[in-house]
Amino acid sequence: MSHSPDSWTILPYGDSAFLVELPELEAVVAYYRGLTKDGSHAGVVDVVPAARTVLVTFDPEVVPASGIKAWLEDAQPAPAELGTGRDVEIEVAYGGQDLAEVAGLLGLSEKEVVSLHAGSVWTAAFSGFAPGFAYLVTNHEKLRVPRRSTPRTVVPAGSVGLAGEFSGIYPRSSPGGWQLIGTTDRALWDASKPEPALIRPGDRVKFVEA
Amino acid sequence: MGIVVMNPGPQTLVEDLGRPGYAALGLSPSGALDRQALLLANALLGNPADAAGLEVLLGGLRLRFVTASTVAVTGAEGLVKLNGSEMPLNQAVRIAPGTVLEFGAPLFGVRYYLAVLGGIDAPRLLGSRSSDVLSGEGPAPLRAGDSLAVGRTGNDASSLNSVPDRAGGAVPPVRRAPDPGQAIVARVHRGPRVDWFDDESWLRLVTQHWTLSPESNRIGARLLGRPLLRIRGEELPSEGMALGALQVPPSGLPTVFLADHPVTGGYPVIAVVRRGDLDLLAQARPGQTIKFLG
Incomplete structure (x- = not known):
């Protein structure tokens, strides 16, 4: 699969970073996968995917900016089926505080919301908000709901939510505006492990009804 | 202990x-x-x-x-x-x-x-x-x-009883802490979203005397001054934020992201402070003048 080089734009970001801008989230996921599937480039510190961009930071004492720019220009986006991410299964007790409201917003029954959520394969597009919080996307928009108009001051750790095109799990208790449809006991972030995040960008996530 | x-x-x-x-x-x-x-x-x-x-x-x-x-x-x-x-x-x-x-x-x-x-x-x-x-x-x-x-310590116990020999190792020079009565100067590069602001704003960024807000912390150095003016009104989808990014929220008053900065953010980055100049910003006192050199 080849992409024309003009399908992404490389924006300047100081002396030790570039910001790659892509047309849509799906392109970000493929570009990120392509950049990271064979490990990273020498001197690269972070590769941070987001909704429309990938930020790449590097150590200019190890690699010149021109080397990183060439690497970003020549990257080959990798389609989802070639993903190297891991498969993560997460048991969810459905029935969160907003399940009825979500069903109402979507014109579905609560049962249909649950089977759509548990029946879809989700991909971790990017992280943020809190360590271990992954923004998950799937290949349809049947579960697209707005955030709550008033965020909650406390959302318990393990809450499974929906917001916009994303699903996500709160790694810790925090304020939050996502619509809550269930809870899980899995630890999303365990600082004592060498790999503290349960879900990393590029991973595929399957929810299982507990 | x-x-x-x-x-x-x-x-x-x-x-x-x-x-x-x-x-x-x-x-x-x-x-x-x-x-x-x-x-x-x-x-x-x-x-x-x-x-x-x-x-x-x-x-x-x-x-x-x-x-x-x-x-x-x-x-x-x-x-x-x-x-x-x-x-x-x-x-x-x-x-x-x-x-x-x-x-x-x-x-x-x-x-x-x-x-x-x-x-x-x-x-x-x-x-x-x-x-x-x-x-x-x-x-x-x-x-x-x-x-x-x-x-x-990596050395034997005797090293505990003597001041280390400084002639042997490379000790960097002492950099004096900045004088609070003088401006701290930090060099900036143009950021990825400089085109989200009017031309005046870049000039304003690199010519005016900013003041460090007392609300600054390890997450960011917040600046007070005449606000920068955004010319693009649409929402910016959250994107990766690097150390030294000058992010501009709707108030028009930038924050320089320091070591504990959020890894993503939804406000445009007009400029990025050079890595080596962040150390000085870390020593800026609330109310101290900050100048950016473009």
Whole structure:
């Protein structure tokens, strides 16, 4: 699969970073996968995917900016089926505080919301908000709901939510505006492990009804 | 245990050079805000560059050393006392068991760095002992009554009894803490979203005298001045934020992202401060003038 080089734009970001801008989230996921599937480039510190961009930071004492720019220009986006991410299964007790409201917003029954959520394969597009919080996307928009108009001051750790095109799990208790449809006991972030995040960008996530 | 915390002051944190490389998991790089000062303190003792020390905000810290040690204080400048007598800054100093070390309010800069021979020992997270105030990861801020452990030195026990030979190792030069009466100058590059602002805004950024807001912290240096004007009204989808990014929220008043910055953000970045100039910003006092050189 080849992409024309003009399908992404490389924006300047100081002396030790570039910001790659892509047309849509799906392109970000493929570009990120392509950049990271064979490990990273020498001197690269972070590769941070987001909704429309990938930020790449590097150590200019190890690699010149021109080397990183060439690497970003020549990257080959990798389609989802070639993903190297891991498969993560997460048991969810459905029935969160907003399940009825979500069903109402979507014109579905609560049962249909649950089977759509548990029946879809989700991909971790990017992280943020809190360590271990992954923004998950799937290949349809049947579960697209707005955030709550008033965020909650406390959302318990393990809450499974929906917001916009994303699903996500709160790694810790925090304020939050996502619509809550269930809870899980899995630890999303365990600082004592060498790999503290349960879900990393590029991973595929399957929810299982507990 | 080697050191007892009698009074932590307003905020004292364990910091080393941080844990860069985990932004994709949502974790900030963290680490000493004035890296140069911590590197100097460790070099003065012959510690490894990545040994953890204490970052002491605005003084107030009082410690009692249970065992003999050698220490160095760098960064901010103010009255630091050993058992009531003034202690020289920016050099290795031997201290006897039972010594009380006390940090006065700094007169220059805001953050002292204390290195201890062997480094402060604390559990590591992803290779680093740095405390991250945004995520709450890493060692908790010091509290009165805490005991701090000191790491073992690589050398034999005799090194504990002598000030390290500084001629052998490469000790970086002392950089004086910035004079609060003078402007701090930080060089900037154009950022990825400079075209989201009118032409005036770039000029305003690099010509006006900004003032450091008292709401600044390890997450960001907040600036006060005439606001920058955005010309694009649409929402910016959250994107990766790098150290030194000058993010401009709707108020038009930029924040320079420091070590504990959020890894993503939804406001446009007009400029990026050069890495080497962030150390000076870490020592800026609330109300101090900041100038950006474009």
